[in-house]
Amino acid sequence: MPELPEVETVRRGLEQKLNNFIIKKVEVCRDSTVAFPCNKEEFIKGLQNSILYKWDRRGKYLIAELRKFEHENIQFPREKPSKNNGFLVVHLRMTGYFKFINKSTQPCKHTRIRVFDKKNNELRYIDVRSFGQMWWIKEGLSPNKIIKGLGSLGPEPFSKDFDANYLKRVISKRTKSIKAILLDQTIVAGIGNIYADESLYLAGIKPFREAKTIKKEELIKLKESIVDVLKKSIGSGGTTFSDFRDLEGEIGNFGLQTNVYRRNGKECRKCGNLIEKKKIAGRSTHWCPSCQK
8 A cells, every 4th residue: 555655746746747637537437436515416516627736645544635727727726826625635545646647548448547738738647456436525625534544544644733742641551562563553644564564673673573672862863763764765765565656657666675674584774684584463563572571
């Protein structure tokens, strides 16, 4: 599943490519991709004549602020008066990705949503396993209330609310493994399997340690490691290990730089010991038995 760096990479691509994209036509190729409203025709009508004004990210969710235009001839949409038209929220899940197409082509069988502007440029949403979802939340409704997973997210790793004091408070009595804690989106938003493993390696903490045994100085290091790993991955365009593609169809490069993830049986880049692997919280987990305590 795309994690925070992949979703942030997509957000940046969408913001750059679609800064004047006014939706003229929407085609829903798979009804189940539209999570809200229940009526796909309402979803289509709600998006039409809207500009994808501003793209944000919350955890693994993409959130586009929409502005509505009632007339056809718009020269400089960002400078014209417009009214709020709610939000388009997207969760890519395991295999979802966007592709920008400026020359009309026949959609592949995994195409789920097609969005066109007046020049017939297309933003195509493709999803092999069809777990991804979209919501149009009209003006006056709260995305956090409509989308349960969005409303229950913990703080962002880059926010001032996410620090060692916060971590100490939320894990002080928990017997779960620290790996399971990092995967819990209600505790910290956006971290998944890859970056949990990499952050724990950088912090020197074994992934199966009980959360409550992690000391304050270790939590300071863990927080710093999480931020460092995520920033490096964003700079590399995400990872190659999921079915991730950016807006131009390119894969991420962070997968070439991992220290432990999917390197079981290979030598640790620091100490030379072999990387180990086992299941924790139902997820494959990788660590160095020497560098992590």
